[in-house]
Amino acid sequence: MAAEQWFANLSFYVVALVTLASALGVVLARQVIHAACLLLPTLAGIAALFALLGGHLLMAIQILVYVGAINVLIIFAVLLLHRQVDRQRRILAGTQHLFAGVTGAGAVTLALVVGALFSNLPQLVGGEQGRFGDDVVAGIGEMFLTKYLLAFELTGILLLVTMIGAIVLARKERDQ
């Protein structure tokens, strides 16, 4: 087995291990705030898997949407749900080592992602770069505006409806 191939396989196993271990933490953590924080390395690891599969656009979107938006929203919601802020603060203070671990694992995963991005790892893992053509982004964009135009537009409408619905649901009721 060539050295590059060996390195590509090794990076898959490391990323898969980080992803599955933190996903196990998400499922088993007793405090919801811990589960929500452990979702961060899980999602970053999945983004790294996307990069190993040759989907750099999807990797970037995964980190932007999931890690940057959805997970932060979930953590905010968990903190909002508990009126006893002191209790939450005590839990956070008592588990600093856990957060150090979470941050470390997340940083390692992100480093792997960056490494996968800037090396020619995707080609090594299987992928001839020419397989998707040189312009993955252009290809996907063209697909959304031609073949999958209906799905694209429906997704846009769904996002609008979701935004309005969330505002209406979460708004405090005014006195009648």
Next chain:
Amino acid sequence: MSQYLAVGLTHYLVVAALLFGMGLFAVITRNHAVAVLLGVELMLNAANINLMAFSRFRASAGMAALQGQAFALIVIALAACEAVVGLAIILVLYRNMATVNPDEADELKW
């Protein structure tokens, strides 16, 4: 031995299957609504890994190879919608019933 270690479609499918199983386990067992939501997110991500893996290893070259990625993009958008509406519902549930346990929200059951 080394031919099993070489990463292929099966490896990605196994990772996705394990993630999906964990997500399902969380959805069934957790008694906190946000934890259930986290399980759903895990399951959606597992489906995305499958889409990407099949698109990478099984699709013919050219535009067809991008279809898996396009579907995965739509799944991510739907997951964002699901998380936002889910969290809003959980907040309202907490405000009205002072609980986040899905088992206790049974007013509409009978």
